[in-house]
Each structure stands twice: as C-alpha cells, then as structure tokens.
Amino acid sequence: MATLRLRGLRKSYGTTEIIKGVDLDIADREFAVFVGPSGCGKSTLLRMIAGLEEITDGDLFIDGTRINDVGPADRGLAMVFQSYALYPHMSVRDNMAFALKLAGASKAERAAKVAEASRILQLDAYLDRKPKDLSGGQRQRVAIGRAIVRHPKIFLFDEPLSNLDAALRGQMRIELARLHRDLKATMIYVTHDQVEAMTMADKIVVLQAGRIEQVGSPLELYHHPANLFVAGFIGSPRMNLLPVRATGADPAGVRVALPGGGEVVVPVDGTRAAPGTGVTLGIRPEALKPGSDGALAGEVSHVERLGGLTLAHVAVADGATVVAQIEGSAPVRTGEAIRLTIDPSATHLFDGDGRALPHRSRHPLAA
Amino acid sequence: MSTPTTAPAKGRRFNGLPFIGPSVTVLLIWMIVPLVMTVWFSLQRYNLLDPTVTGFAGLDNYEFLVTDPDFWASLTNTLVLVGAVLIITVVGGTLLAVLFDQPFPGRNIARLFAIAPFFVMPTVAALIWKNLMMHPIYGVFGAVARALGLPAIDWFAEYPLLSVILIVSWEWLPFALLILLTAVQSLDREQLEAARMDGAGAVAQFVYIVLPHLSRAISVVVMIETIFLLTVFAEIYVTTAGGPGNATTNLAFLIYARALLQYDVGGASAGGVVAIVLANIVAFFLVRTIARRLEV
Incomplete structure (x- = not known):
C-alpha cells in the first residue's frame, strides 16, 4: 500500500513562489504523470515529494502519515534522475547495492536483491562493469535497478527518458509500463513529453506556473480538457x-x-x-x-x-x-x-x- | 607521440628534423651540460679553500658523503618534510575544499583569503612566520601563550623541523585547496542527491561519493607538490639555516652548505647526483601510479 496526499503544497525561493498551492491525491499502484511546459514546477514538485527540496508550506502525506520533516532516505521512496546520477567509480553491482549497504543489509541479502533486480532488468551480464562502459539505455536500466532493490513504496522518475534517442525512448516506455504492472508499485513520473504522458499514465497531472490545471486520465484530458491551456497542451498537432x-x-x-x-x-x-x-x-x-x-x-x-x-x-x-x-x-x-x-x-x-x-x-x- | 595526421605524399618525404632540431638541441644542451658537469665535479678533488688540491678523486667524494651522518639525517629530513607537508595539505585541502563549496555569507572573500598565502614568496613567508608568528618574544604564538599563562615556546629551537613543516604547509595548503575546490565543484549534484535518497548521511556522502571523485585531483596535487617539496630551500635558509645542528637540513640545504659554506664543490656535486637519483626514483613511482589513475 502506498498512497500519496498533497494538501496546499507551496514552495518559495525568497519572494518568488514556484509552487502555488497544490492539492493532489495519488492512489495505490497508480502511475501518475506530471506534465507541463519547462519551468512549470513539475520537477520541483517531484523533488519536494522526494525530500530533496524543503516544503515551504502545506502538508505531504504518505499512507496517511505526514512526512514533511522526514529525511529523503526515510520516506520509503526511490528516485530515478534525468542524468541517471550513477556513481561512476562503482560497478553496476555496487551502484545497485549502495542503498542496501548503507542500510546495513547482509552480504547475502544484498546479493539476492541485486540478482532479482538485474534479472527483471536483464542486467546480469553487466554487473561488473562501470557505468562509463554502458550504453545510455543500459545506464537507464541501472538507475531503475538502483530504485528497485530498495523495494520503495513509491517510485519517482524525473524525465528519465529525455537523454535517450527516439527509438530507445519508445522501447523504454513499454518497459516502464511493464515494470509498473509487474512491480505493482505506485509511480510518479515527470516529463515534458506528452507522448510519454499519454501512453504510460493512469492519471495525468497538467501543471502550469506552479498550479495544477487539470487532473485526469489521458483520454479524459484529451476529450474533455478543462481549459484552454490543457486543450492546447495535450494533443499533437x-x-x-x-x-x-x-x-x-x-x-x-x-x-x-x-x-x-x-x-x-x-x-x-x-x-x-x-x-x-x-x-x-x-x-x-x-x-x-x-x-x-x-x-x-x-x-x-x-x-x-x-x-x-x-x-x-x-x-x-x-x-x-x-x-x-x-x-x-x-x-x-x-x-x-x-x-x-x-x-x-x-x-x-x-x-x-x-x-x-x-x-x-x-x-x-x-x- | 602522435604521428602526423596528414600522410606525406610519395616522393616528397617530409623531414621534420630541421624544424624540431633547434629546440631539441637547446633543451639537450640545457640539460646535459649541467648534468655532465655535476657528475664530472663529483669525481674531482675540487675545494675552493685549497686550490692546490686537484685531480681525479674516483668515488672518494661519494664515500665521504655516505659515511657522513649529516647526509643520512638530511635524507630523513627531506622525506619527513615532504611526507608531512603532503599529508597536511591534502587532508586539510580536501576538508577546506568541501567546506568552501558550501554556500555561506562572504564565501568569495573567504576563498580569496584562503588562497592568498600561495602568492607570498617563500622568503617573505618564512620571515613572517619567524619574526611575527613563532618568535618567543615578539611572535603572536608567544603572546598567546603568555596571555594564557603558559611559557612561550621557542619554536625554532625546540621543534625546528615541525616549524619548517608548518611554514611550508601554510604555503602549499592554498594550492591543494585551489585544485581540490575546482574538482569538488565539478561533482554532479544529482549524484549527491541520489546518495541522499539512498540513505547516505554527510559522512557517507563524503567517503563514498566526494572522495572517489577527488582521487584524480588528489593525485595531481601529490605529484606537483612532491616535485616542489623535494627542493624546499628558502624557508630553511631564512629560518633555521639547517639547524640546530642538522635538525632541519634537507638534501637541498646540505648541497648548498657543502658548496657555498664549506666550498667543497666535489662533495656538493656528489650530493647533487644523489638528489638527481632520488628525484628520479620518486618521479618513476609517482608517474607510474598516477598515470594509471589518470587513465580512468
């Protein structure tokens, strides 16, 4: 079980307000996509959920517990970064086991969880390589593997496919959707690409200038846009x-x-x-x-x-x-x-x- | 060496020798002449105090050198000085680099002050430390000690080598800081954030993410500093003149003393040859280990 509830969430840098009061509910096992033009605050919102940005005002609940003041590692979340942020001096195996090692897991437990994740992601052949010896798609999978081994309540993705070429992006979209089905996990995904939003989401959250414009299923947004912004943003051409x-x-x-x-x-x-x-x-x-x-x-x-x-x-x-x-x-x-x-x-x-x-x-x- | 990318046309063989010849010749003379002269003098009886004593000495100068306890003391001092300064500057530089990377008010001014000692020439730095800082009567340290009711320490008499190490470290810490600070700044912030999400606290982030990232820069600092620290001279000349006794005599100062205090050119040259050998041994190991690391 992992539900997420945002109530009146705000973020300011000095006098500039980036997130202007966001209310949102994300259900268990839901694939929620935050979409919007660059600078709309979608990444900031994700980082606030992750605990990497402090929350200026409002409440953030996971499974009904307020976690505003809980550190990022203790929220039970895992994040996949846009740059992947793999540790360059560690092998793929060590990259994936890093969180477990810090948590004090035994060697056998670490090996078992890494083996499971690498089986799911087909990374077995690359476990002893360094990130620099991997292709973009493989690095992407390692970054996802690093999230999987922690068995998080909620997965967070920050534009994870934007560094891949178009063909690989299409393939990874399908893989991520499959992963969502197999892991039965709650996922929050940030993108500016509406194709990713339309194809993967159970629920799309359209953001603009720090506010939610509309929340709904992909086809709901397409066929029943709530306002001009959503109407113009969703759909291509x-x-x-x-x-x-x-x-x-x-x-x-x-x-x-x-x-x-x-x-x-x-x-x-x-x-x-x-x-x-x-x-x-x-x-x-x-x-x-x-x-x-x-x-x-x-x-x-x-x-x-x-x-x-x-x-x-x-x-x-x-x-x-x-x-x-x-x-x-x-x-x-x-x-x-x-x-x-x-x-x-x-x-x-x-x-x-x-x-x-x-x-x-x-x-x-x-x- | 890379080969020229444009292949020379057939029948018009390109000969680069006339172009690189002059510079190679100059560099060769520049290096070979002093080297050969040093080796030659080291095999001569050559003492300026007694010009009548001349002729081929064989290995007498070397024998005299290695049986001199001053020589072994100077070797030890050289290694202690280099090692201690390296440890202080690399450890201190790494910690300061991480500190100065954090945002705090007045950071730019603080960075400027921290880097300033590097621009002070060695003689001046040594004089400042000798007369303004460590002097038991006029120095700041002495004043502080007296204010606390403690006896003032006569640094150069009681801890001569430590005093020199402190001065040289003060001069070289900014260099290490400068190199390591730029390295810290090039660290991908998302890596640190990923480590935070993985549950790494400040210490774990430093050990597992920052230090491995800095390893290359640390190698560079160690290599460059070693080259310069083997030849520390001005700081010793100005403060202790190698004393008390031979407590702060390193190899560079020993050679100076032989040649220009005892006027024994032959013996000094033998010391010079030993210094060349020593520097090359160090250079060999350093270049080997560091070149391997730089490839990564």
Whole structure:
C-alpha cells in the first residue's frame, strides 16, 4: 500500500513562489504523470515529494502519515534522475547495492536483491562493469535497478527518458509500463513529453506556473480538457483554437459563427454562452476533413506529409490558420482553395476566461 | 607521440628534423651540460679553500658523503618534510575544499583569503612566520601563550623541523585547496542527491561519493607538490639555516652548505647526483601510479 496526499503544497525561493498551492491525491499502484511546459514546477514538485527540496508550506502525506520533516532516505521512496546520477567509480553491482549497504543489509541479502533486480532488468551480464562502459539505455536500466532493490513504496522518475534517442525512448516506455504492472508499485513520473504522458499514465497531472490545471486520465484530458491551456497542451498537432461568437442556442448545443460565414453546433451546455458572447472554438485537427460541403473555407498555405498522415495548414478568413490532420496521403496542394467539414463531437467551446463549457455527453472511453 | 595526421605524399618525404632540431638541441644542451658537469665535479678533488688540491678523486667524494651522518639525517629530513607537508595539505585541502563549496555569507572573500598565502614568496613567508608568528618574544604564538599563562615556546629551537613543516604547509595548503575546490565543484549534484535518497548521511556522502571523485585531483596535487617539496630551500635558509645542528637540513640545504659554506664543490656535486637519483626514483613511482589513475 502506498498512497500519496498533497494538501496546499507551496514552495518559495525568497519572494518568488514556484509552487502555488497544490492539492493532489495519488492512489495505490497508480502511475501518475506530471506534465507541463519547462519551468512549470513539475520537477520541483517531484523533488519536494522526494525530500530533496524543503516544503515551504502545506502538508505531504504518505499512507496517511505526514512526512514533511522526514529525511529523503526515510520516506520509503526511490528516485530515478534525468542524468541517471550513477556513481561512476562503482560497478553496476555496487551502484545497485549502495542503498542496501548503507542500510546495513547482509552480504547475502544484498546479493539476492541485486540478482532479482538485474534479472527483471536483464542486467546480469553487466554487473561488473562501470557505468562509463554502458550504453545510455543500459545506464537507464541501472538507475531503475538502483530504485528497485530498495523495494520503495513509491517510485519517482524525473524525465528519465529525455537523454535517450527516439527509438530507445519508445522501447523504454513499454518497459516502464511493464515494470509498473509487474512491480505493482505506485509511480510518479515527470516529463515534458506528452507522448510519454499519454501512453504510460493512469492519471495525468497538467501543471502550469506552479498550479495544477487539470487532473485526469489521458483520454479524459484529451476529450474533455478543462481549459484552454490543457486543450492546447495535450494533443499533437495542437488543437485549433479560433475566436468566434455564439449565435444562438440549439437543441444539440451552442451554435457558433465560423470565420468566413459558416456555422457549427458544438455539443456543449450553453448556459454560459448566451447569443452574442465571444467564445473560443477548439477543433481537434483530426476532426477537420476536406469536403465540398464543408463549413470552413480557406486556402492551403502549407502541407506536411508524414506518409500515413497529411497535415494541411489552411488559412481561413480573419487571418487565422487551422491544421487539418487527414488520413493517408491526401491530394491537397499548397495554394489551392479548400473546404473543410467539422466533426462536431471533437469540438470544444471555451468561455472568455478560458474555461471549457461542459460537454453534453462524455466520451465513452473517458468516463 | 602522435604521428602526423596528414600522410606525406610519395616522393616528397617530409623531414621534420630541421624544424624540431633547434629546440631539441637547446633543451639537450640545457640539460646535459649541467648534468655532465655535476657528475664530472663529483669525481674531482675540487675545494675552493685549497686550490692546490686537484685531480681525479674516483668515488672518494661519494664515500665521504655516505659515511657522513649529516647526509643520512638530511635524507630523513627531506622525506619527513615532504611526507608531512603532503599529508597536511591534502587532508586539510580536501576538508577546506568541501567546506568552501558550501554556500555561506562572504564565501568569495573567504576563498580569496584562503588562497592568498600561495602568492607570498617563500622568503617573505618564512620571515613572517619567524619574526611575527613563532618568535618567543615578539611572535603572536608567544603572546598567546603568555596571555594564557603558559611559557612561550621557542619554536625554532625546540621543534625546528615541525616549524619548517608548518611554514611550508601554510604555503602549499592554498594550492591543494585551489585544485581540490575546482574538482569538488565539478561533482554532479544529482549524484549527491541520489546518495541522499539512498540513505547516505554527510559522512557517507563524503567517503563514498566526494572522495572517489577527488582521487584524480588528489593525485595531481601529490605529484606537483612532491616535485616542489623535494627542493624546499628558502624557508630553511631564512629560518633555521639547517639547524640546530642538522635538525632541519634537507638534501637541498646540505648541497648548498657543502658548496657555498664549506666550498667543497666535489662533495656538493656528489650530493647533487644523489638528489638527481632520488628525484628520479620518486618521479618513476609517482608517474607510474598516477598515470594509471589518470587513465580512468
């Protein structure tokens, strides 16, 4: 059992407040990912949980016990650092056994735990090597092994994959997810890479400027972003955001006028969007498709071809540009006029404060 | 030696000798001439007090040297001096480096003061210590002792070699501190944090993380200091002149005394040859052990 509870957590350096009051619950065996742009405080928050940064204000509980004043080694946590922070003069075996040695474990116990960890991580062949003789992925695994041997209540990862190349990163993502299943441990993972967040997390915590913007499952965040920041941050390519005006209520939702004269009905609760108010319309790129009866007209300004996908950048009226993500290699050309149909179920509406208007029905996978 | 990376074209053989020749010749003369002259003088009867005594002496100068108890005392003094100063500066330098790496108010000023002694020339340093610090009547130590109601210590009479060791350590501690401080600063902070997470306290972090990280820098400090400490002279000349008796006579001072106090050029040259051999033995072992460590 390992649950984590954060209540009103704050961190200041002098007069600068980095973490501005964070409340969060992480359940047992949950894989929680802190994600946000650089400087949002996600690493600081992780280091506060680890005990490497002092907590200025607020309470931190593990399994219901307040641990604000408990030292990092006694919190029952293990951390994997971005630079791996392996001890360069020790062999892989000694690196992994270091914590056990300091804790006064017997030689036999140390050997058994290191053997178990190296079996899980397939490091048996490298136990006598020094870190400098290992590849990046192997070093990464040693850093994880160093965490595993301690049997921590909670694993902390600070951008552990950012030093690896793309292929290895994809492989390590799967390995980490498997590890999470096998170890049945609570894990907290910090990253700025939304692909890592979307693929591994049970729960994503989106942070910005020291505050939590939204907490939820990956698909919940994708299909029901709480505000403009989350809508723009989650999803690649970014959600298209257009300033529009609500023209009237509709049984299905809110009718808005599109730039260039078209109309679309967004299936959201319209109590906060009276006719005439300025709102922001969010359209996922995959919800835009070329079609002669499309509601949105414009001119293709740029085409990115990824083979399986085609990204068409379309300049619409009012000087805005939207990106349409089209399946396959679509025959769109730079400079030609195009009409785009909009799938209303993948559209969102945000009020003047940037808060999302609630959808009338939830996405089936984002319960 | 690395070979030139651009291979010479066929038929136009590149000959580098004219280019490196002059400098090699100068360096060779620079080194060989004094060496050969020293060896030559060491085999001559050559005493400035009595120019009539000349001629080939064979190994008499060497025999005279090794049967002289002063010589063995000077060898012991040299080794004690080098060893003690090395221990004091490396241990003290390591601890100070870790201390000065911690953030505290006025750290930059403190670092400057700690490094300042290195810029004081040996003669001046020795005079300061002799007259301002260790003098039993005018010195600070004596004043402190009297203020505490204790008898003042006449350092250079009672603990002559220790006094010289203290002065030389004072001069060389900043050097060790400077090198080791830069090494400490290059330590990856995440390693220390990882050690903290692993349960290492301040002492365990120092022993298991900081010290291994510093081992290379310590090797460099030991090597450089050894080279200079074998030839300590000014501090002894200014303070004790090798005395009382031969208590602070090291090999460098013994050679000086032979040549310029006793005017025995032959005997001094024999001592010089011994010093060369000794320095080379030390250099051999040092370079071997340290070169191995630097590879890591």
